[in-house]
Amino acid sequence: MKSLSNRSKVVSDKNMTLLEGAYLPAVVKGLGITLKHFFRRPATLKYPEEQREFTEVYRGKHVLKRDENGAERCTACGLCAVSCPAEAITMVAAERKNGEEHLYREEKYAAIYEINMLRCIFCGLCEEACPKEAIFLTKEIAPADYEREEFIYGKDKLVEGVEPAKRIDVSKRQDR
Amino acid sequence: MSLLKVTIDGKTIEVEPGTTILQAARQIGPDVAPPAMCYYTKLKTSGGYCRTCLVKVTKGSEKDPRPMPKLVASCRTTVMDGMEVQNYSSEEVVEARKGVVEFLLINHPLDCPICDQAGECHLQDLSYENGRSKSRYEFKRRTFEKIDIGEKIQLHMTRCILCYRCVKVADQLTPGRVHGVINRGEVAEISTYIQNAVDNEFSGNMIDVCPVGALTDKTFRFKSRVWFLKPVDAHRDCDQCSGKAVVWKYGNEIYRVTGRKDQWGEVDEWICNTCRFEKKSPSDWVEEGPRKINRHSVISQNHYGSKTRFVASPESLPQKQLS
Known part of the structure; x- marks a missing residue:
């Protein structure tokens, strides 16, 4: 059968020449390749002391944004969950009560909002689907952990802080 | 003839x-x-x-x-x-219809993310298929407070497009109507006679006939979104109505019950309020099987491996398969 990639080599069992049979030139050649890599730029970094430079629109851990008054923008419409190809997002909606206007922007809000980070493929479709500009992917990396349960991020990990210092800037992802 | x-x-x-x-x-x-x-x-x-x-x-x-x-x-x-x-x-017709959609949307709020009707809303479909993507309206839109029509139905007049369907339901389905349209023109609104509760056994059908989210089921309010639920044809013995309905399930739980709608979004048989609002236990219903949903509908989105049948409309199939 013809190869699909056109890169396969036909194996033959011909006898080695004298030079090949001496092995030493091949050993030197191999050492040469090893030595060459001492002077190459390493492929890895000394994380976490060193960090790789990220693009401005890197898709990392999600954030649930608040509006300028500190109220949560998410209204639990479920469009992120239905657009999610990995089915990583679940939510439970609740109705805003009187006096909670400073907490939630709309009359409906997400009482529970969970993203399973083990399922998430960081495609950014949730952000694309969001009609309220509530969910964004940030430059932050979702950290590793020992327990599977810890990867289910609730609102405690996703919603940004109210204080200006704790706000997460997503303007680069908005401007695209 | x-x-x-x-x-x-x-x-x-x-x-x-x-x-x-x-x-x-x-x-x-x-x-x-x-x-x-x-x-x-x-x-x-x-x-x-x-x-x-x-x-x-x-x-x-x-x-x-x-x-x-x-x-x-x-x-x-x-x-x-x-x-x-x-x-x-x-x-000319396409252009005129665009204008009509724009008029219908003049006072209609853009709160689809909150609205329980989203996903099965006729106005959403209509404006998506026939409307403009932007409104040119610059003035203040009229808004109303939400009103409870009876215990189980909520009227959100802001979303109403004054189609009069619910009034016709009250007129023709339930004897002695207690709600209608008051005022005229721009200030016309659906109202109950001095906030009278609509306590007729068939009043719930006005939820099904409402093309927008103006009349919604309070027992389903904010519970879920239609596209997370699985519609299943089911029936039960009811002494008041045919008992033929659609139950919208999430897992084994029944979130809401509606009438069976045909191709044009019209209810086949009216169902009574007992079936609609009070029978939400799986043991109340005899399931007939998953409901056929057009696969272009948002209701059929993202149901991997579910038993819901999604039928392809003929025009969506590649021509090869048709011939």
Whole structure:
């Protein structure tokens, strides 16, 4: 059968020449390749002391944004969950009560909002689907952990802080 | 009586005398059927309010072939023998319908992310298929406080497009109506007579006939979104209604019960309030099987491996499969 990639080599069992049979030139050649890599730029970094430079629109851990008054923008419409190809997002909606206007922007809000980070493929479709500009992917990396349960991020990990210092800037992802 | 021949968008059909253009177009198929927001086959005297079903009559009849001078509401115009009608094939109709959609959306809020009707809303479909993507309206939109019509129904007048369907339900389905439309024109609104509760056993059907999210089920309010639920045909023995309904399930839990809607979004058989609001235990219902949902509907999105059957509409299939 013809190869699909056109890169396969036909194996033959011909006898080695004298030079090949001496092995030493091949050993030197191999050492040469090893030595060459001492002077190459390493492929890895000394994380976490060193960090790789990220693009401005890197898709990392999600954030649930608040509006300028500190109220949560998410209204639990479920469009992120239905657009999610990995089915990583679940939510439970609740109705805003009187006096909670400073907490939630709309009359409906997400009482529970969970993203399973083990399922998430960081495609950014949730952000694309969001009609309220509530969910964004940030430059932050979702950290590793020992327990599977810890990867289910609730609102405690996703919603940004109210204080200006704790706000997460997503303007680069908005401007695209 | 002989059948009348009518041609809509180049497709000819023979219909009974007295048939409206809209009904004739529906008999031909969804390709030529004009959209309708207020007309409801099962409600007498409905139609004629929303103007979304406007069509152009290019030939009045065989005897009088003059075209009609203006676009006509197809839900209220009966066919004549030899009539020729243009719907989607007429630029004028498409443009006029865009205008109608813009008018319907003038006071309609953009709160689809909150609205329980989103995903099965006729106005959403209509504006998506026939409307502009932007509104040119610059003035303040009218808003209302939410009103409870009875214990189980909520009226959110801000979303209402005044189609009068719910009023017709109250008139024709329930004796002694307690709600209707007060005021006129821009300030017209659906209202109950001095906030009287609608406590008729069939009042819940006004939720199903409402094309938008103005009348919603309070027992389902904010519980879920329609596209997370699995619609299943089910029936039960009911001494008041046919008991044939659709139960919307999430896992084994029944979130809400609605009537069975046909291709045109109209309820086949009215169901009573007991079935709709009080029977939410799986043991109350005998399941018949998953409901057929068009695979382009948002309700069929993202149901990997679920048992819901999603049927492909013929025009969505690649031509090869059809031939």
